[in-house]
Amino acid sequence: MAGMTAPLLGLQKKSLREQALSALRTAITSGELAPGRHLVETELSEMLQISRGTLREALRQLEQEGLLSAGPRGRLSVRHLDEKEIRDIFAVRAALESLAARTLCELPDRAHAIESLHKTIDLMEAAQDASLEERIESDMEFHRTLCHLTGNETLLHSWQSLEGSIRMSIMFGGLEKGVKNMSVDRHRDIVAAIETGDASLARKTIRAHMDTAADNLVA
Amino acid sequence: MAGMTAPLLGLQKKSLREQALSALRTAITSGELAPGRHLVETELSEMLQISRGTLREALRQLEQEGLLSAGPRGRLSVRHLDEKEIRDIFAVRAALESLAARTLCELPDRAHAIESLHKTIDLMEAAQDASLEERIESDMEFHRTLCHLTGNETLLHSWQSLEGSIRMSIMFGGLEKGVKNMSVDRHRDIVAAIETGDASLARKTIRAHMDTAADNLVA
DNA sequence: TAACAACCGAGTGTAAACAGTCGACTTACA
DNA sequence: TGTAAGTCGACTGTTTACACTCGGTTGTTA
Structure with a gap:
């Protein structure tokens, strides 16, 4: 050695x-x-x-x-990403995370999951004054956890396969634009929606989050 | 040589x-x-x-x-798949194909896409008396085409990454059970839903199709 | 000078050899 | 006989060497 x-x-x-x-x-x-x-x-x-x-x-x-x-x-x-590809990537991402949210909504005992998600948001909050890279990292952590908590290995795997493309999108669009999507409030909204158990609401919240994220990136 | x-x-x-x-x-x-x-x-x-x-x-x-x-x-x-994993795989598949259907619904000029889909269903119909393998093949072709027609390369890629797992699920559940899901009518319903442009309806149709497919496989 | 052929370099496709590691089996010893 | 040390074999991890193809360059000839 x-x-x-x-x-x-x-x-x-x-x-x-x-x-x-x-x-x-x-x-x-x-x-x-x-x-x-x-x-x-x-x-x-x-x-x-x-x-x-x-x-x-x-x-x-x-x-x-x-x-x-x-x-x-x-x-x-x-790989070089153009604007359409970034939107496409985020559309797939939204579909996967919507499934994640819906799955968590249907979980009878989701208190533990909610708690875990809040914890990752707390980390985001703590990293708010850190470097752009660290803030992005904590954001990715939240979304990965979202998929992880469903217990659906295939879902997690599909998301992780997309993770690199997501990171490329953020890099391509510019880190400054990327972190604009990472407000603590928006993420708490997602968790709140899951907490209510309203799958439709959770899905809409995720989709809205992803749409604005993609919009911000290609703006 | x-x-x-x-x-x-x-x-x-x-x-x-x-x-x-x-x-x-x-x-x-x-x-x-x-x-x-x-x-x-x-x-x-x-x-x-x-x-x-x-x-x-x-x-x-x-x-x-x-x-x-x-x-x-x-x-x-x-890889060995248990029932939960098969359901998980089909849940992800449903999410991806729902996105595909929704995307096609929002396509202003989707006549060509509709036509292509009908064509693959015609092939399914023609293969109805063929071997189980061929019938499965034509079914996969339909669903792959669904993703392909969206023009979302990432979506197609994600679906294709899942294709092997889907085929394993069918193999694992038994080819006889697998082909039970491949009725021509159900697929025409999907296309019809897309044709109306009602994204919500299309999504529901896909989800129902996938749910019963998974149910049949693990039954 | 234009056309053409031979050559060479860059880079991937493919194969074969080497190294390390873990588990099973054997053997020696108390 | 039970246990511990040592050995052997089966694999994977990794590297090195060889083959082939393509594009450009150089040189030759009309």
Whole structure:
């Protein structure tokens, strides 16, 4: 372990593949790897100090997540989002989170879930004066928790597959615009709607939240 | 090209990785690779006559699609679905296809879309006396088209990521039960609802269709 | 100078070899 | 006989080497 120097983009977790995966995901969603940029396997493998084979496994996963787009000869590039695509992404996101809200509404014992959600909002509130990145992070945490609490693994998985695209949308639209959607009040509204058990109301609240979020981003 | 014999599971398309991908997907969703079965990379690579590296890229993709589940030491096995998971999968599916229906409803010029959908239903009708597999295929084609016609690439992509799980659900519940959901009338109802432009009605129709489908499968 | 052919470099597709790890089985010892 | 140490085999994790294809460049010839 002595000679282990951290390669270019901060790795630290489990297998090299997983480390590369999160490093690349971060690099893309942070804009460090700009949209449209061509990815060259040999370059990346050298940057990350891993072999091409290992890298390629990570790239396949990122491709599946929609962060990369494949060109002619298997050439990969960072996906570029236009306004329509951002709206489309948020439309799918709204559909998934609406399902989450509806599912939670139908949960007979949802006190614990409500509590968990309030807790994540408290964290958002505490992060209100923190960096843009941290505020975005706490917002994503809330929405991920929303899906997680349903106990629907497929829903959570689908949402997480979209998470990278969501982050790209925020990056693309501008972090300043992105955080405008993250008012504590709006999130408390969502939880309140779930608390009433009114699935229709919860769905409308989520949809409204997502529509304005997309609007703000592409404005 | 002379010595090229088709390996165990029918390959034929583009890169070896893609060939392996669809071959494995078919093998899993057809039950040829039974749920819970442990996958050994060396075995599979020999079966498919490809190298482990290439195979692993395909496996990562299947893992992301939810067809494989990862055990302790990176051990992969074919995912096993219980009744709750099937219901969960169909709940997500319903959310996605509801969005599709709603999107089509809001399309000012949806005549072409309606026509395309009717055409796929005609194919379903024509396949009514064909094998179970073919009937399922034509049904999937309808629902994929539904998502495709929205022009929302993210929606289509999310649906396709779920497609494998849907097929597994049908396989798991039994093909006979699966085709019970594929009545031509129910599908015409969906299209009719879209044709009226009543998003709420379309959504309800889809949800009802999916709920009964899930009910039938786990019954 | 225009057209064409041979060449070369960049980059992906694919295969084969090497390394580490965990579990099972065996063996030695009290 | 029970238990602990040691060994072996089966896998996955990872790297290195090789093959192929395409696009551009250079050089040759009419």
